[in-house]
Amino acid sequence: MIAPLVSVVVPHYEAPHDLALLLTALELQTHPLDRLEVLVADDGSRDAPEPGPRPYAVRVLRQADEGFRAAAARNLGAASARGEVLCFLDADTVPEPGYVAAVVRAVTAGADLVVGRRRHADLSATAPDALRRWFGGQGPVPREFDEPTWLREAYERTADLADAGDDAYRFVISAVLSTTRRLFEDVGGFEEAFSAYGGEDWEFAHRCWLRGAEFRHVPDAVAWHDGPDFAGRTDDAQARRSRNVEGLTLARFVPGHANRGDQLVWSHPDxxxxxxxxxxxxxxxxxxxxxxxxxxxxxxxxxxxxxxxxxxxxxxxxxxxxxxxxxxxxxxxxxxxxxxxxxxxxxxxxxxxxxxxxxxxxxxxxxxxxxxxxxxxxxxxxxxxxxxxxxxxxxxxxxxxxxxRRPRFQRSLRTPFVATERPTAAP
Incomplete structure (x- = not known):
């Protein structure tokens, strides 16, 4: 059987070192390289990325620098992709050699949306040759950081999303996300209103879930993220501000009490x-x-x-x-x-x-x-x-x-309601 054509879409901005590692890692994939194409969707870097010669087809697509537009960059890459499977990998994420093959197996088995396993390591000093030796079992392993506990527990609780409910979208991360082309086109791609870090993957996955998509987390599809999980690299104030920006945009598009509370009116109702x-x-x-x-x-x-x-x-x-x-x-x-x-x-x-x-x-x-x-x-x-x-x-x-209707306060006609004065502080 002929392996399906897989399009790897890589949103990128000012990260030549990370991009070089990712492109090298894709050279090592066990999936046939003649059935692999890579689309680097650049989000307005000052200098255009230079992928260099690769044993697979690779193209660079660019959009203007108008702020953080990872969702728009992914849509830009997907619009030019030819593959039956769309594999989204962030530029600072390095897939192990069996990553694409594991995704394809899951899709062949019936999954419409696949989430890989994102692990974390310090890759800041790792060169492409060192990456080859590491993945070939002949070189040192970079310093590893902890995986997010909440994700691991969620995948265990839902049998790798096979038994997930309406909150399944919360366990989808775009750094290691793959979908069928048909599903991506049916839901209309990523929502480009997201203009800051985070949230566009949950919103996209929510629409996929409502569309009836079959979700799967594939532990064998391992990709290494350069650095710790985002929550682990910020102080409390910065993390809170980031969550609020993300949460307010999510509230516009993803209904449910967990995202928007109650009593407010939104353009996209539940x-x-x-x-x-x-x-x-x-x-x-x-x-x-x-x-x-x-x-x-x-x-x-x-x-x-x-x-x-x-x-x-x-x-x-x-x-x-x-x-x-x-x-x-x-x-x-x-x-x-x-x-x-x-x-x-x-x-x-x-x-x-x-x-x-x-x-x-x-x-x-x-x-x-x-x-x-x-x-x-x-x-x-x-x-x-x-x-x-x-x-x-x-x-x-x-x-x-x-x-x-019952009044909240029952007032006696004989005893008027009198507010008690607030005591003043002692001088």
Missing amino acids: VVVRLDDTGAAVADVVASVRSVLTGSDAGVWLRDGAALAVLEDPRVHRGEPPASVLGRARYRVDLERPVVLTGATLADLAEVAPVRVGEHLAVRRTRDLHRGGPDPAVLQVPGVTAEPAQDVDLQRRWGHEDHQ
Whole structure:
């Protein structure tokens, strides 16, 4: 059988020593070198990288220096790649000779996204000839740093991602990431809004997971990173600032309480609701929209949208949800008519999805939709209903709800509520 063509995409910026080691390591791969191409995607270095003569095809692609744009660089390389498998390796990462072959075996066995094993060593003084001797078992081994414990434990807990759940994306690192070309094109590549270190790999992997991709961590695909793990090379203040920059960008694109907490409105909701409001009374639509938005990170798209003449909620839209929204939402709800959900929120139902309430409301997982998952089970919980909204009297409904509300502070008519003065400090 002819080995698949593998395209190795290497984002690079001002790192000629690291790049020389990586390109040398690729010469030592057990995968046939005539079935290997390398694309160095340079992120605006002052001088263009010079890969030199290599026993495999290699090209250099360049983009302007507009800040940290590793995601855009990877997309640049992938756009020119010809391989069936896209193998992303950071320029400061050196793959062992069996790395590409191990990735190909995993893809052949059915994996759509493969994460290698990233180990850490001090390669700052390692020359290409020394690397050859090291990988050939004839030279000294560089000083090794600890592997991230959280990654190792996650892979053990999930059987190398075979048993992972919706948090699988958190264990994907772009330094040792490979995908099939088909998956990469289906999800649209990396999100280029990430303009600082970290996060673009998680966001990409999240969309791959929702698309139904099969994830695998391959311990045999070992690549050595020059230096310790990022968390180990920064002080607390610097690490906190870096996490906040990364976390705020992630919150824009990756829904879920772990990334964005609650109570805020985001352009990419966790739940997408498509509601056919054609011919429905505006009051019925408003009551329905309110019930599905309450307490949930959701967005509603109305087919007709007549209610938008009175609704000014940024979570409510007209027409079809864009592909970028559908590709990031974990849950879908399609309503052929307005309904009023009571006794639970969409967030509650998402925790037990796929699930159906009544005849008209079903919450489905996006990943299940792409993988042909199970039909929703009927929820049988007293008090939880999803009834058609028909001839709703909003004033009476909302007035009744207001009457039922309990005030947070019970004030006695005979004892007025008096604030206690804050004691002053002694002179």
